[in-house]
Amino acid sequence: MFYENCGNDKPLSIIAGPCVFESKDHAVETALALREACIRVGHKFDREINFIYKTSFDKANRSSADSFRSAGFDEAFYGMEAVRGRGIEVLTDVHDPWQCEQVQADILQIPAFLCRQTDLIRAAAESGKPVNVKKGQFLSPWEMSNVAAKLRTFGCDKYLFTERGTTFGYNNLVVDMRSLEIMKQYTKAVVMDCTHAVQLPGAHGSSSGGQRQYVPTMARAAVGVGVAAVFIETHRSPEDAPSDGANMLYLSDLRPLLSHLVELDYIVKRKMKHG
Numbered sequence: 001m002f003y004e005n006c007g008n009d010k011p012l013s014i015i016a017g018p019c020v021f022e023s024k025d026h027a028v029e030t031a032l033a034l035r036e037a038c039i040r041v042g043h044k045f046d047r048e049i050n051f052i053y054k055t056s057f058d059k060a061n062r063s064s065a066d067s068f069r070s071a072g073f074d075e076a077f078y079g080m081e082a083v084r085g086r087g088i089e090v091l092t093d094v095h096d097p098w099q100c101e102q103v104q105a106d107i108l109q110i111p112a113f114l115c116r117q118t119d120l121i122r123a124a125a126e127s128g129k130p131v132n133v134k135k136g137q138f139l140s141p142w143e144m145s146n147v148a149a150k151l152r153t154f155g156c157d158k159y160l161f162t163e164r165g166t167t168f169g170y171n172n173l174v175v176d177m178r179s180l181e182i183m184k185q186y187t188k189a190v191v192m193d194c195t196h197a198v199q200l201p202g203a204h205g206s207s208s209g210g211q212r213q214y215v216p217t218m219a220r221a222a223v224g225v226g227v228a229a230v231f232i233e234t235h236r237s238p239e240d241a242p243s244d245g246a247n248m249l250y251l252s253d254l255r256p257l258l259s260h261l262v263e264l265d266y267i268v269k270r271k272m273k274h275g
Contacts, residue, residue, distance in 0.1 A: 008190055091132060137164070141182040162191040192219070195215055212250075219261055
């Protein structure tokens with residue numbers, strides 16, 4: 001199980017997949033390619049890479065009403081089940097409380113803009129599934145203690161917190177690496193979202209931009225701190241992706257990056273454990 005094997009003191013886990021669900025075939029193909037990359041890197045280092053496939057069945061938070069949101073709930077749910085049918089766990093966003101019971105996923109994710117929505121957090125907590133909460137771009141890391149308290153109040157003790165950057169002026173984000181260490185006080189699994197952290201929100205007017213060339217830099221810096229997992233959105237052809245293409249990593253670039261990160265993670269956590 002992904003959640004059980006993901007922890008700040010455990011070998012690095014990976015959350016990866018496209019920004020939004022496109023089709024069943026695309027989902028299955030991408031998930032299998034990601035699993036294969038993890039298997040190959042795992043063989044290189046004689047370990048199993050803890051991996052979960054990420055996709056969003058609906059992108060409710062769009063810059064424009066004309067932006068792509070979804071291929072349709074039914075098709076997305078069917079596609080995610082097809083991925084799970086291949087033995088691959090799935091993580092997906094939820095935006096409304098009713099979705100928490102309807103979505104067939106292994107981990108529910110609360111988007112950053114909704115991280116203070118009590119009704120949504122309650123529904124996710126009461127689903128019985130682990131919950132990944134993205135820290136809002138407007139929150140300090142210590143304010144995530146309030147999110148942790150909400151989750152526990154509603155009966156959830158299995159949760160991850162994800163850093164994805166903090167608003168820095170207009171159309172920009174900055175990552176304070178201290179946040180990763182601070183949030184370890186509130187969860188056993190701190191995640192670094194390396195792709196949304198290099199997003200340029202609303203930079204193109206009716207859509208967001210991004211700087212994917214800095215994804216490896218962000219990932220290495222986070223692993224150097226010692227995190228439970230990295231979150232990397234990836235696509236075979238980001239320029240053709242219907243959402244967030246500018247900050248998604250090319251699928252072909254994931255395996256060499258993951259290899260570097262796993263090696264670095266081993267060194268960092270061995271040093272943290274033994275001094």
